[in-house]
Every structure is written in structure tokens, then in C-alpha cells.
Amino acid sequence: GAVVSQHPSWVICKSGTSVKIECRSLDFQATTMFWYRQFPKQSLMLMATSNEGSKATYEQGVEKDKFLINHASLTLSTLTVTSAHPEDSSFYICSARALRDSRYGDIQYFGAGTRLSVL
Amino acid sequence: GQQVMQIPQYQHVQEGEDFTTYCNSSTTLSNIQWYKQRPGGHPVFLIQLVKSGEVKKQKRLTFQFGEAKKNSSLHITATQTTDVGTYFCAVATSGTYKYIFGTGTRLKVLA
Numbered sequence: 001g002a003v004v005s006q007h008p009s010w011v012i013c014k015s016g017t018s019v020k021i022e023c024r025s026l027d028f029q030a031t032t033m034f035w036y037r038q039f040p041k042q043s044l045m046l047m048a049t050s051n052e053g054s055k056a057t058y059e060q061g062v063e064k065d066k067f068l069i070n071h072a073s074l075t076l077s078t079l080t081v082t083s084a085h086p087e088d089s090s091f092y093i094c095s096a097r098a099l100r101d102s103r104y105g106d107i108q109y110f111g112a113g114t115r116l117s118v119l
Numbered sequence: 120g121q122q123v124m125q126i127p128q129y130q131h132v133q134e135g136e137d138f139t140t141y142c143n144s145s146t147t148l149s150n151i152q153w154y155k156q157r158p159g160g161h162p163v164f165l166i167q168l169v170k171s172g173e174v175k176k177q178k179r180l181t182f183q184f185g186e187a188k189k190n191s192s193l194h195i196t197a198t199q200t201t202d203v204g205t206y207f208c209a210v211a212t213s214g215t216y217k218y219i220f221g222t223g224t225r226l227k228v229l230a
Contacts, residue, residue, distance in 0.1 A: 032216055043207065044162065044220040057217075093161055097216070108152070108209070108218065110161040 002028050004096050006111025013084055014119055021079045021114045023094030029074035030096035034108065035067075038091040050077045084118045091115050123210050123221040131227045138195040140224035142208035149213040151191045153182060156223075157204040165193075198228045 003026040013019050023033055032051050036044040048069050050056040056069035066088075068080040077096075081088055095108040124143050132138050142151065150169045154162035166175055168184035168191060175182045181194040195202055205225045209218040 034217065036220075041225070043223045046217060046219060049217050095162075106150075107164050107167065108162075109164070113161050 002026075002096070002098060002107075002109040004030075004094065004109045004111045006094055006114055008114060009112055010115045010117075012117045012119065015085050016083055019081045019084055019116060021081075021092055021094070021116075023077045023079070023096065023111050025075045025096045025098070025109070028096075028098040030077070030098055031074065032097045033071060033077040034095045034097075035069060035077075035079050036093045036095070038093060038113075040091075044093065047079075081116065084116070086118045089116055089118045123208065123219055125206075125208060125221040125224050127224055128222065129225050129227075131229060132198050134200060134228050134230050135197050138198050138202070138226055140193050140206050140226075142191045142193075142210070142221050144189050144210050146189070146212055148188050148210045150211050151184060152209045152211075152218065153191075153193055154207045154209060154220075155204050156207065160204075162207060195226075198226070200228050200230055202226060203228050 005024045005026055007022045011019055034049055035047045037047050038044050046059050047062045048056045048058045050069050050071040052071050052074050058064050071077045091113050093110055093113040095110045097108055122145050126141050152167045153165040155165055156162045166182045171188050172186045173184040179196045183192045205223045207223045208221040211218050
């Protein structure tokens with residue numbers, strides 16, 4: 001099956017610093033990538049949809065300037081949490097879809113997630 | 120915004136008992152997907168349902184899409200300890216490529 005790599009898996013940072021999370025599709029071209037946030041024992045909350053070659057579409061209530069998303073290529077999307085604060089501590093997960101690749105169909109393949117702790 | 124509720128929120132069963140989780144949407148869906156997330160892990164795709172009334176089976180798992188395409192269910196027959204985890208439905212409405220996740224059902228299986 002398709003593989004999505006997410007890095008780093010765990011990061012601790014000081015309040016006020018920025019953190020970049022990378023999401024890569026390793027064996028397929030991801031025309032669309034999604035970024036989710038998950039609090040302990042809760043569901044996944046969609047933050048934004050990222051399409052290759054265009055600006056990300058953010059969900060209502062998600063600050064664009066706070067969570068910068070760049071879909072640089074068909075295999076890479078990055079999420080940068082700018083000026084992180086303790087309330088930004090969470091589990092961030094990316095997923096990728098390969099609509100143009102019939103081998104994988106209309107399925108989201110998830111990265112392993114990044115656990116962010118802001119001190 | 121669109122709300123996707125799953126019931127129950129938690130379920131504890133004895134190994135060998137059956138388990139069912141229900142997913143309900145306030146709007147008509149174009150398709151629905153089911154995922155399983157193990158504790159500490161990430162969601163793993165299980166199945167996708169597209170047609171009204173569709174029923175699909177994967178070994179001990181049976182998935183059903185409602186006739187009105189607003190609800191779905193996942194049934195596990197004779198649960199095993201390996202079934203432990205949280206089961207999420209993820210729904211998509213027509214005209215959009217994004218999926219909204221349900222609230223999830225956390226399953227614990229007691230040996």
C-alpha cells in the first residue's frame with residue numbers, strides 16, 4: 001500500500017518558536033494532502049486541505065497565519081506552527097490522496113503523526 | 120458546520136461478543152470511509168462505501184451504508200483482543216474532496 005512519511009514524530013519547543021512538520025508521500029504523487037489535529041481521546045479535526053500548486057483551504061476557525069501550509073511538490077507538504085504557545089500542543093497528522101493514481105484510489109493514507117509539546 | 124456523530128462513544132465487550140458502532144450525518148453523503156486507530160497510532164483505512172444500501176464484508180467486519188446515505192454502521196462479529204482501538208467514520212459530501220471525521224467509538228475487548 002501507499003506510504004506517507006511524517007517528520008518529526010515528536011517535538012518539544014519553547015513558547016514563541018516556530019515548528020515545521022513535513023509530510024511526504026513516498027511511492028505516489030499526492031494531488032491533495034490534509035492536515036488534522038487531534039487532542040487526547042478525541043476525534044481528528046480537519047485543519048486545512050492542501051492542493052499541489054495552489055493555496056491551502058483552511059477550515060473555519062483555523063488561523064492561516066498561525067498554521068502555514070505549503071504544498072511544495074506532488075510529494076511534499078509542510079505545516080509550520082508559527083510562534084507556538086502551550087495551547088498549540090497537540091497531535092498533528094497529515095494524510096495524502098492520490099486521485100490520479102488508480103492503484104490507490106480515493107483513499108486517505110495517513111502519516112504516523114507528530115506530537116508537539118510547547119513549553 | 121457538518122456534524123458527524125458516532126454512537127456509542129465507548130464500548131467494553133468480552134472477547135467473543137459482537138460489537139456495533141453507528142455513524143450519523145446531518146446531511147446526505149456522497150461516500151463514507153471507515154478507519155481504525157490503535158492507541159498511540161494513526162488512522163488506518165478499512166473500507167469505503169459509495170452506494171445507497173451498500174453492504175461490504177471483511178472477514179469478521181460488516182459495513183453498511185444507509186438507504187438515505189446519511190448513516191452507516193460497522194459490525195464486528197466475535198470480537199478479539201486485536202480489535203481494540205477507536206473506530207472512526209469519515210464522510211464526504213458531494214462537491215468536496217475533504218473528509219470530516221466522526222466522533223469515534225473506542226472499543227475495549229476484555230479477554
